[in-house]
Amino acid sequence: MNTHTPPRFDPTRVPHLLGSFAPVSEEVDVADLEVTGEIPPELDGLYLRNGPNPRFTPIGSYLYPIDGDGMLHGIWLSQGRARYRNRFVRTASLRAEERAGRALWGGVESMIMPDADQVGPDLAGAFREMPDINVVRHGGRLLALAESACPYRVGADLGTLGREDFDGALPAGITAHPKIDPVTGEMVVFCYGLEAPYLTWSVIGRDGKVTRGPTPIEGVDEPMMIHDMALTARYAVIVLAPAFFDLAAAMAGGSPLAWRPERGTRVVLVPRDGAPPRWAEDEAFWLWHTVNAYDEGPGADAPVVLDYVQWSRLTVGADAEPGAAPMSGGLVRARIDPGAGTMARTLLDDSRVEFPRIDDRLIGRCHRHAALATETGRTDLLPGEYDAVRFHDTETGTARVWDAGDLSVGEPVFAPVPGRDSDEHGYWLTFATDRTDGSAWFLVLPAQDPAAGPVARARIPVRVPLGLHGSWLPRDEG
Numbered sequence: 233m234n235t236h237t238p239p240r241f242d243p244t245r246v247p248h249l250l251g252s253f254a255p256v257s258e259e260v261d262v263a264d265l266e267v268t269g270e271i272p273p274e275l276d277g278l279y280l281r282n283g284p285n286p287r288f289t290p291i292g293s294y295l296y297p298i299d300g301d302g303m304l305h306g307i308w309l310s311q312g313r314a315r316y317r318n319r320f321v322r323t324a325s326l327r328a329e330e331r332a333g334r335a336l337w338g339g340v341e342s343m344i345m346p347d348a349d350q351v352g353p354d355l356a357g358a359f360r361e362m363p364d365i366n367v368v369r370h371g372g373r374l375l376a377l378a379e380s381a382c383p384y385r386v387g388a389d390l391g392t393l394g395r396e397d398f399d400g401a402l403p404a405g406i407t408a409h410p411k412i413d414p415v416t417g418e419m420v421v422f423c424y425g426l427e428a429p430y431l432t433w434s435v436i437g438r439d440g441k442v443t444r445g446p447t448p449i450e451g452v453d454e455p456m457m458i459h460d461m462a463l464t465a466r467y468a469v470i471v472l473a474p475a476f477f478d479l480a481a482a483m484a485g486g487s488p489l490a491w492r493p494e495r496g497t498r499v500v501l502v503p504r505d506g507a508p509p510r511w512a513e514d515e516a517f518w519l520w521h522t523v524n525a526y527d528e529g530p531g532a533d534a535p536v537v538l539d540y541v542q543w544s545r546l547t548v549g550a551d552a553e554p555g556a557a558p559m560s561g562g563l564v565r566a567r568i569d570p571g572a573g574t575m576a577r578t579l580l581d582d583s584r585v586e587f588p589r590i591d592d593r594l595i596g597r598c599h600r601h602a603a604l605a606t607e608t609g610r611t612d613l614l615p616g617e618y619d620a621v622r623f624h625d626t627e628t629g630t631a632r633v634w635d636a637g638d639l640s641v642g643e644p645v646f647a648p649v650p651g652r653d654s655d656e657h658g659y660w661l662t663f664a665t666d667r668t669d670g671s672a673w674f675l676v677l678p679a680q681d682p683a684a685g686p687v688a689r690a691r692i693p694v695r696v697p698l699g700l701h702g703s704w705l706p707r708d709e710g
Contacts, residue, residue: 241290241291241292241293241294241342243289243290243294246290246294247614248294248296248297248614248616249286249290249294251614251667252614252617252640252665252667252670252697252698253296253614253616253617253697253698254695254697255284255285255286255287255300255303255697256285256303256318256694256695256696256697257287258694259317259318259319259320260316260317260318260694261315261316261317262315262316262317262692262693262694263315264313264314264315265307265313265314265315265316265674265690265691265692265693266690266691266693267312267313267314267688267689267690267691268688268689268690268691269676269686269687269688269689270312270687270688271309271312271313271314271676271688271690272312272649272659272676272687272688273311273312274649274650275309275647275659275676276309276310276311276650276706276707276708277308277309277647277704277705277706277707277708277709278306278307278308278309278704278705278707279306279307279309279645279647279661279674279702279703279704279705280304280305280306280307280367280390280702280703280705281304281305281306281367281642281643281645281663281699281700281701281702282302282303282304282305282321282363282364282365282366282367282376282377282699282700282701282702283300283302283303283305283364283365283697283698283699283700283701284296284297284298284299284300284301284302284362284364284365284699284700285300285301285302285303285320285364285697285699286299286300286301286335287301287320287326287329287330287335288329288333288334288335289334289335290335290338290339291335291337291338291339291342291344292338292339292341292342292343292344293338293339293340293341293342294339295339295340295341295548296548296615296616297365297548297616297700298339298340298362298379298548299339299340299362300362300364301320301321301323301326301362301364302320302321302323302362302363302364302365302376302378302384303318303319303320303321303364303697303699304318304319304320304321304367304376304386304390305317305318305663305696305699306318306390307661307674307690310707314674314690316674316690316692316694317389317390318390318694318696319386319389319390319391319392320392321363321364321376321384321386321392322392323360323361323362323363323384323392323395324354324355324361324395325337325351325355325358325360325361326360326361328346328350328351328352328355332350336350336351337359337360340359340482340488341482341486341487341488343482343483345357345358345359345360361378361381361382361384361395362378362379362381363376363377363378363381363383363384364376364378364700365377365378365379365408365409365700365701366408366409366700366701366702367386367701367702367703368410368412368419368703369703369705369709370410370412370419370436370440371419371436371437371438371439371440371441372439372440373385373396373440374386374387374388374705375396377406377407377408377409377410378405378408379407379408379459380405380406380407380408380423380424380425380458381404381405382395382396382397382402382403382404382405382406383395383396383405383406384396398436398440398441398442399441399442401434401441401442401445402421402423402434402436402442402445402446404423404425404432404446405423406421406422406423406434407421407422407423407424407458407459407460407461408459408460408701409459409460409461409521409522409701410436410461411461411462411463411468411595411596412592412595413463413465413595413596414592414593414594414595414596414597415465415596416438417437417438418435418436418437418438418443419435419436420433420434420435420436420461420463420468420504421433421434421435421436422434422449422458422461422468422470423446424455424456424457424458425455426455426477426479427455428453429446429448429449429452430452430453430454430455430456431448431449431452431456431458431470431472432446432447432448432449433446433447433449433468433470433502434446434447435504444506447506449470449500449502449509450508450509451500451509451511452472452500454476455476455477456472456473456474456475456476456477457475457476457477457489457546458470458471458472458473459519459520459521460519460520460521460522460540461522462522462523462524462525462538462540463525463595463596464525464526464527464536464596465504465526465527465596465597466501466503466504466505466527466532466534466536467501467502467503467504467510467525467527467536468501468502468504469499469500469501469502469522469525469536469538469568470499470500470502471497471498471499471519471522471538471540472497472498472499472500473497473516473517473518473519473546474491474492474493474494474495474496474497474516475489475490475491475518475546476489476490476492476495477489477490478490489546489548491518491545491546493515493516493545494516495516496513496514496515496516497513497514497515497516497517497518498511498512498513498514499511499512499513499514499538499566499568499575501536501568501570503532507532510570510573511573512568512569512570512572512573512574512575513573513574513575514574514575514577516545517542517543517544517545517561518542518543518544518545518546519540519541519542519543520541520543520586521540521541521586521587521588522538522539522540522541522588523539523540523541523563523588523589523590523599523602524538524539524590524594524595524596524599524602525537525538525539525596526596526597526598526599528567532570533569533570533571534570535567535568535569535570536567536568536570537565537566537567537568537598538565538566538567538568539563539564539565539566539580539588539599539602539626540563540564540566540588541561541562541563541564541585541586541588541604542561542562542563542564542577542579543559543560543561544557544559544560544561545559547559547615561582561584562579562580562581562582562583562584562585563579563580563581563583563585563588563602563604563624564577564578564579564580565577565578565580565626566578580624580626580629581622581624581631583606583607583622583631584606584607585604585605585606585622586604586605586606586616586618587604587605587618587642587643587644587700587701588602588603588604589602589603589604589643589644589645589646590602590603590646590655591646591648591655591658592646593648593653593655594655599626599655600625600626600627600655601623601624601625601626601655601656601679602623602624602626603621603622603623603624603644603646603660603682604621604622604623604624604644605618605620605621605622605641605642605643605644606618606620606621606622606633607619607620608620608635611667613640616698617640617698618640618641618642619635619636619637619638619639619640619641620633620634620635620636620641621633621634621636621641621644621660621662621677621682623660623682623683632682632683633683634677634682634683634684634685636664638666638667638668639664639665639666639667639673640664640665640666640667640698641662641663641664641675642662642663642664642698642699642700642702643662643700643701643702644660644661644662644677645660645661645662645702645703645704646658646659646660646661646679646704647659647660647661647704647706650706650708655679656679656680657679657680658679659676659677659678659679659687660676660677660678660679660682661674661675661676661677661704662674662675662677663675663692663696663698663699665695665696665697665698670695671691671692671695672691672692672694672695672696673689673690673691673692674689674690674692675688675689676688676689
């Protein structure tokens with residue numbers, strides 16, 4: 233069914249469907265990639281990244297980074313050699329479109345959904361599934377993750393195995409950004425919904441079994457968009473910026489999200505032991521991604537430190553609202569006082585940054601280094617496109633930058649040297665696209681001196697669109 237008359241839509245005029253973001257439709261396998269430099273032999277495993285990649289020309293609307301089919305891009309490393317494979321995450325809705333040979337669902341802003349004659353009764357009138365944001369491995373499962381829905385499980389060859397609801401224990405799904413505690417092995421997740429309960433959290437044990445089912449978080453009484461979370465030894469840390477779902481506006485052809493800064497931003501600290509949540513409030517800001525969080529001392533009233541990338545407001549797509557003030561933000565540290573219900577924010581770095589990552593072995597514990605995609609300012613780039621990588625040292629307050637030149641780079645992911653505990657002994661991995669000729673590359677930067685540039689560049693002889701999030705999956709931890 234079409235809930236309203238679809239607007240006139242020209243996908244050839246959507247910036248995030250062009251250039252470095254343009255989707256690809258072919259699934260390929262390439263062995264023995266051409267390498268400049270040397271891939272460190274200690275890197276033995278799979279670098280895997282997800283991202284929105286419409287299988288067919290979109291209809292109705294397309295909103296980056298919310299819309300799109302998931303496509304996984306993998307680089308297998310072993311003995312200094314690299315091979316590449318990409319595969320779509322074949323959801324039920326994507327399979328229906330492949331049978332039809334065209335797009336049947338519109339983007340989230342157009343609310344176009346097929347009827348039973350087109351897709352059968354099970355999919356009729358349902359939103360399309362979009363596990364196109366992140367990919368993680370936990371409890372024996374490799375999961376392609378959606379914004380707040382059931383992930384899809386994929387096999388070692390990246391073939392789609394099916395929707396994952398964790399043996400029926402998490403039927404509504406999970407966040408796109410779960411956090412895995414490196415000490416306990418637990419994966420802590422949240423899920424937001426359009427109906428009550430609007431926000432729940434859950435825990436999945438090291439073995440992949442759900443140990444805490446969906447637990448409502450009291451104090452959330454309307455639907456909100458919440459993209460990421462953080463984790464400490466004591467708390468799940470969830471930031472509730474004033475981005476509210478407006479279904480009435482969406483049904484009438486407007487935006488499904490309303491930014492209401494007068495409501496301010498709240499942070500909820502959810503005790504992992506099941507105690508009542510603790511709240512803090514501040515003026516409005518938005519975050520897509522956290523860096524990390526940790527407890528600053530023992531005891532339930534000890535402060536919580538949260539590092540994240542802050543934006544002055546929520547925007548999606550390529551353009552801000554007409555007449556809106558320029559976006560501001562940067563790398564921020566918030567010190568949250570659970571007892572007083574307050575938070576103090578400090579700007580650590582005012583550079584335009586996104587896609588922050590740390591050594592995942594430090595999740596929930598004090599970290600020193602963070603890597604972020606950033607801009608040099610030399611050229612106009614689209615939102616979500618970056619031409620440098622910034623390495624911030626929280627101890628010294630300094631940063632080192634690798635300028636990627638004509639390359640647009642993605643999220644940097646840390647791969648540690650086996651047997652070494654320090655985050656200075658390892659490598660940062662990312663995909664990159666050359667803006668001059670569209671060529672695609674896999675880059676390996678040394679953690680000890682990342683500003684020196686890649687120690688290895690593997691040429692991928694097919695295009696790899698700019699995407700979102702990924703993981704390093706060591707072979708010996710599979």
